[in-house]
């Protein structure tokens with residue numbers, strides 16, 4: 315199936331943003347695969363790409379053991395586009411020079427275009443300056459033979475270079491991030507014009523290919539799908555059901571960390587729309603018991619991740635065994651939990667469904683959405699005909715309210731938080747803001763403050779409100795509510811929720827914050 319589409323191979327050197335390259339290529343309607351550099355030589359032979367993009371990476375090409383692109387790539391006639399580390403290793407491998415440690419550039423920079431190039435066609439003009447995003451400590455200091463300079467920046471004399479005859483292009487900046495405003499168009503020029511890919515790959519094609527992949531992986535085996543009521547697992551379940559029909563059973567776990575009335579809503583909504591067997595597991599005591607006395611965020615996450623698997627194993631037994639566990643894992647869950655190449659990118663937090671999994675698993679994982687971002691999953695959901703009630707829902711993390719009560723959780727704290735969260739979301743819906751906001755929730759802080767209510771002294775918890783805008787959850791901004799709205803929510807929460815006497819609004823973006831508090 316994938317054989318019929320033009321393909322781009324993305325060689326990963328361990329950058330935090332490699333998947334954004336894949337995403338930009340998908341946006342151009344072209345199929346792409348990200349392959350760790352160790353497997354690139356094999357992928358060139360088996361995948362038969364029309365072009366190759368080399369990603370950035372944390373290492374320095376000036377050190378001996380640093381990764382390289384397969385040398386034979388440069389003898390294949392394939393167009394190559396090197397980004398940052400990708401540029402540096404191209405230079406080193408083709409006879410140029412790279413130096414370390416003199417002129418770092420992190421963040422915004424400007425490049426000046428020196429000559430016309432197919433890479434800039436219709437986007438950048440000669441003699442003009444354009445903003446780009448840089449993140450490097452090394453730089454190319456001598457170009458390989460055949461290369462010319464296309465653009466310069468203050469600290470990178472070779473900000474963009476090319477050997478047009480061989481269709482080798484390389485940039486020091488990162489065109490894949492949104493902070494390089496025309497970067498997506500440069501990637502498009504490489505993919506569509508320089509590599510000549512057709513651009514006929516769509517979410518419809520993804521759907522068909524994903525179904526084929528699921529069938530090939532699962533065969534006649536039985537699959538359990540963790541269903542949370544969130545967008546990702548709903549899309550995964552419907553996709554898998556399309557692929558393998560009644561070999562699939564969904565399992566919804568009520569771990570006692572859900573929002574007010576959520577369990578009934580999820581179960582009713584799913585049963586009303588789909589004829590897919592759904593088991594509703596009551597596991598409140600199990601999870602809340604295990605979390606007693608636990609206050610470290612990573613320990614909480616790993617405890618929850620392990621219990622989820624215990625419950626899935628238990629349910630598998632009840633239906634006579636299952637060979638596979640399906641989850642709605644997305645790319646951001648993966649990149650924050652582990653490095654794509656198994657290389658040196660750092661763990662930010664262990665998402666329960668990736669880094670929080672136990673080391674030994676009885677069932678094999680089926681994760682058809684593992685390389686997509688949330689907004690792409692929503693497009694796929696619409697493609698699959700999912701009702702808006704699923705597609706438009708704000709994300710809700712698997713560990714649920716456990717990571718919204720920093721420190722140790724108790725049933726009492728969870729009850730207080732549920733009430734505050736429900737009021738906050740009701741006000742957001744009433745104000746018509748739900749769809750404008752990417753995710754909104756309340757957090758119950760482990761801090762008590764003094765207040766005065768009805769002439770009496772109070773000494774109660776602080777509640778923090780969080781609302782963010784985002785496209786893919788990788789970066790986010792706080793939502794700029796008007797003060798009247800925030801005042802109304804705060805008054806209602808303090809008046810209606812016993813146990814909270816103060817409300818604050820979190821105005822941290824991501825980065826440097828993350829969306830959740832733990």
Ligand SMILES: Nc1ncnc2c1ncn2[C@@H]1O[C@H](COP(=O)(O)OP(=O)(O)OP(=O)(O)O)[C@@H](O)[C@H]1O
Pocket residue numbers: 539540541542543544545546547548565566567568569640641642643644647667707708709710711712713
């Ligand atoms: N309460 C639950 N019961 C069963 N499975 C769950 C539950 N919570 C999470 N999961 C599993 O963990 C996966 C990851 O959770 P995550 O919150 O990232 O996705 P989601 O809930 O499907 O979508 P969303 O991000 O919109 O909340 C889910 O896709 C699902 O497979």
Ligand SMILES: O=c1[nH]c(=O)c2[nH+]cn([C@@H]3O[C@H](COP(=O)(O)O)[C@@H](O)[C@H]3O)c2[nH]1
Pocket residue numbers: 615646647650663664665666667709710711712713753787824827828829830831832
């Ligand atoms: O299923 C999940 N399991 C987890 O362990 C987890 N941790 C964070 N999230 C959700 O991921 C998005 C990004 O969150 P952060 O900025 O807090 O890392 C936000 O949408 C978070 O709600 C999780 N989802």
Ligand SMILES: NC(=O)CC[C@H](N)C(=O)O
Pocket residue numbers: 329369370371372373374397398399400449450451452453
């Ligand atoms: N973002 C990158 O690819 C960085 C490449 C290399 N580690 C440097 O610092 O220059």
Ligand SMILES: [Mg+2]
Pocket residue numbers: 542544709710711712
């Ligand atoms: Mg969820």
